[in-house]
Amino acid sequence: MxxxxxxxxxxxxxxxRKVFHVExxxxxxxxxxxxxxxxxxxxxxxAMLNTMAGKLTVEGSCDLEAIRKLGRxxxxxxxxxxxxxxxTETLLQVDGISCLDCAGKFEKAVNELPGVASANLNTMxxxxxxxxxxxxxxxxxxGSEENYTIKSVTQGTKSKPQVKEIDWDKRRAILSGIAxxxxxxxxKLGGPIFAFLPLYLIAILLGxxxxxxxxxxxxxxxxxxxxxxxxxxxxxxxxIGQYEEGAVVAFLYAISEMLEEWTMDKARRSIRQLMDIxxxxxxxxxxxxEASIPVExxxxxxxxxxxxxxxxxxxxIILKGESSINQAAITGESIPVEKGPGADVYxxxxxxxxxxxxxxxxxxxDTTIAKIIHMVEEAQGKRAPTQAFVDKFAAIYTPIVMAxxxxxxxxxxxxxxxxxxxxxxxxxxxxxxACPCALVVSTPVAIVxxxxxxxxxxxxIKGGIHLEEAGSLSAIAFDKTGTLTKGEPxxxxxxxxxxxxxxELLQMASNLEARSEHPLAAAIVKFAVAHGHKIxxxxxxxxxxxxxxxxxxxxxxxxxxxxxxxxxxxxxxxARVAQEVDRLQGExxxxxxxxxxxxxxxxxxMADEVRASSATAIEDLKRAGVRxxxxxTGDNGATAKAMAAxxxxxxxxxxxxxxxxxxxxQELIGKYGKVAMIGDGINDAPxxxxxxxxxxxxxxxxxxxxxxxxxxxxxxxxxxxxxxxKLSRKSLAIIRQNISFSLVIxxxxxxxxxxxxxxxxxxxxxDMGASIVVTLxxxxxxxxxxxx
Numbered sequence: 001m002x003x004x005x006x007x008x009x010x011x012x013x014x015x016x017r018k019v020f021h022v023e024x025x026x027x028x029x030x031x032x033x034x035x036x037x038x039x040x041x042x043x044x045x046x047a048m049l050n051t052m053a054g055k056l057t058v059e060g061s062c063d064l065e066a067i068r069k070l071g072r073x074x075x076x077x078x079x080x081x082x083x084x085x086x087x088t089e090t091l092l093q094v095d096g097i098s099c100l101d102c103a104g105k106f107e108k109a110v111n112e113l114p115g116v117a118s119a120n121l122n123t124m125x126x127x128x129x130x131x132x133x134x135x136x137x138x139x140x141x142x143g144s145e146e147n148y149t150i151k152s153v154t155q156g157t158k159s160k161p162q163v164k165e166i167d168w169d170k171r172r173a174i175l176s177g178i179a180x181x182x183x184x185x186x187x188k189l190g191g192p193i194f195a196f197l198p199l200y201l202i203a204i205l206l207g208x209x210x211x212x213x214x215x216x217x218x219x220x221x222x223x224x225x226x227x228x229x230x231x232x233x234x235x236x237x238x239x240i241g242q243y244e245e246g247a248v249v250a251f252l253y254a255i256s257e258m259l260e261e262w263t264m265d266k267a268r269r270s271i272r273q274l275m276d277i278x279x280x281x282x283x284x285x286x287x288x289x290e291a292s293i294p295v296e297x298x299x300x301x302x303x304x305x306x307x308x309x310x311x312x313x314x315x316x317i318i319l320k321g322e323s324s325i326n327q328a329a330i331t332g333e334s335i336p337v338e339k340g341p342g343a344d345v346y347x348x349x350x351x352x353x354x355x356x357x358x359x360x361x362x363x364x365x366d367t368t369i370a371k372i373i374h375m376v377e378e379a380q381g382k383r384a385p386t387q388a389f390v391d392k393f394a395a396i397y398t399p400i401v402m403a404x405x406x407x408x409x410x411x412x413x414x415x416x417x418x419x420x421x422x423x424x425x426x427x428x429x430x431x432x433x434a435c436p437c438a439l440v441v442s443t444p445v446a447i448v449x450x451x452x453x454x455x456x457x458x459x460x461i462k463g464g465i466h467l468e469e470a471g472s473l474s475a476i477a478f479d480k481t482g483t484l485t486k487g488e489p490x491x492x493x494x495x496x497x498x499x500x501x502x503x504e505l506l507q508m509a510s511n512l513e514a515r516s517e518h519p520l521a522a523a524i525v526k527f528a529v530a531h532g533h534k535i536x537x538x539x540x541x542x543x544x545x546x547x548x549x550x551x552x553x554x555x556x557x558x559x560x561x562x563x564x565x566x567x568x569x570x571x572x573x574x575a576r577v578a579q580e581v582d583r584l585q586g587e588x589x590x591x592x593x594x595x596x597x598x599x600x601x602x603x604x605x606m607a608d609e610v611r612a613s614s615a616t617a618i619e620d621l622k623r624a625g626v627r628x629x630x631x632x633t634g635d636n637g638a639t640a641k642a643m644a645a646x647x648x649x650x651x652x653x654x655x656x657x658x659x660x661x662x663x664x665x666q667e668l669i670g671k672y673g674k675v676a677m678i679g680d681g682i683n684d685a686p687x688x689x690x691x692x693x694x695x696x697x698x699x700x701x702x703x704x705x706x707x708x709x710x711x712x713x714x715x716x717x718x719x720x721x722x723x724x725x726k727l728s729r730k731s732l733a734i735i736r737q738n739i740s741f742s743l744v745i746x747x748x749x750x751x752x753x754x755x756x757x758x759x760x761x762x763x764x765x766x767d768m769g770a771s772i773v774v775t776l777x778x779x780x781x782x783x784x785x786x787x788x
Contacts, residue, residue, distance in 0.1 A: 017059050090134045093128070094106075116131070183196040183247060212231055278348040404750070430749075441771055467728050482697060485608040494506050509604050544565060615646070629649040674692040695711045695721070738777055
């Protein structure tokens, strides 16, 4: 029998997770087949490929070489991503890269150096990341063999522009086009077959080179990806003497691949822009002076020097200086926030004015922007319900169309006695449209674009499923305290009753409450200071738990507290005082009475201050199509009624305990269907979890809010909520447009096959053209604004 420790060790072994970077993804259908193939490898429990971020996550034991072998079938470059601690990671700049194959061999050689755990070379930026112990001299020796210049990433120096490797695919596509034009001209001018046929064959070979390579690797495994289908169509065209058609298809496919890669790269660029928000270097003061160092080397407790106009590199607390901080990159707020000593600042925000000294509170991988980037990457990898449906449909659609193509090739010639060549041609044309590229790409690019756009506006959407659900909401429930309101009391009314002025009554109240720690007392003192009062605390202060306080002013005992305090003391409120108290409480305010056994000096009323954006947000939600808004609060009915009227919600539920909010949410879901709950992410966790979509007021990225909710408003700004609903609904509309367009194009192509209207070149335009149109349509979501 196994011990508990053995079971734990086995569970840990089974739950091993490795992450790989996959470069070269252009066809999402092919990528999904690759993902499925990896999941089928021995020892692999699960595999998930984030096609936008190019990250492959594999759970269980995995053979890197086997994964790379599968990747080679699609021309993917696969490298491990090592999540090593920052102190074991070294960043180097490699200049002079021009050959991708040579760079790959250099990277492999660095990986084999003693002490190196892993090495990852980004050939586009020239950034080499080495984990483990590093012998810089040895790496430079390897680099000298390829004529590379290698240096450490140092103090704020910008890397020289990288020498890009030759784009052979682009050159082959251009040469293929030239050969095609030459062959077509020679044929139409009446030239002999030996004049134009070699040119057509050259066009086919150059245009289809990459395609043929992928097909040769995929076909032995019966992986009928787009390359196999396209290669079959081109070779078939040549076999039946349609040389011009074969050359046109090869050329158009090469061009289409380049356009697809360009459009897909535009989608991926949205997350790269997030990664570039925070600086990579910062000036840090240590015992040996000030120096500009990489953010990976900055430690918690270090002091950063941030000059006016510079971006803040790390999360921290201001020690010295005051400035306007533009936090738009983190929270989406367009207006800078005034901050001074003791205030929190965030990596990626801009110091607009004064010089600051900031004590670092988080390592680079733990900063708010790092968490946002990580969650956005994870969100992009989660399949939305529509995408899951499309994937299942595509898995059925492809073999059906392929079977139909085979039937078109064989059935008419065998059973109807017609010629083979025309029906072989029609079958080949149908093969070209058999790959559901446009259909497969219709959802993920839209999801990526929407999630990335939301993140730039300070809204963190943690998956495509939540994006889609937000777009179909019929009702939204709001917690009151901390959501519709600021969550802290503020003085609203000062009502003298004994002939004093407002100033004198406020002075008396603030002197009485100066030594109290109660939030209501703090609100009174804060209000008095803001209005120019100098606080002179009473010397014999006595707190009366749950009721108020007592002190001596001018030799006279004076009480301040709620009406119950005076009832407990046996002091009856006069009719005038009771009437004023009822009026103020009817407006949803908390009332403090100031007086003694012989007279009442006056009343001070307070209320939880409503956010300036609450009423505007509610009105915008109504315009966005949210039919029902509900406020859930623990306050009494009178306060809830007054607050509901002030912010404009349709209905309210009052005097609710946390468990009552769960019951209320169950009732609302039963009544309205899909209902979101928006709260602070902590106290409202049960109701947030039960709701269709849980939305948290983020408190500028508090850990609790970012973990508990499906959507986080990073700036605590309710105006971002209507933007989120609008973005979600536009995403659903665009996804529906994409799917409908893709299916209609495929259907028209299939219908056009039988009468012979579908030519090979028209088929490839229909297939690849649809993919490009769908991708560009999805990219429109990057331009949706929060206020239009």
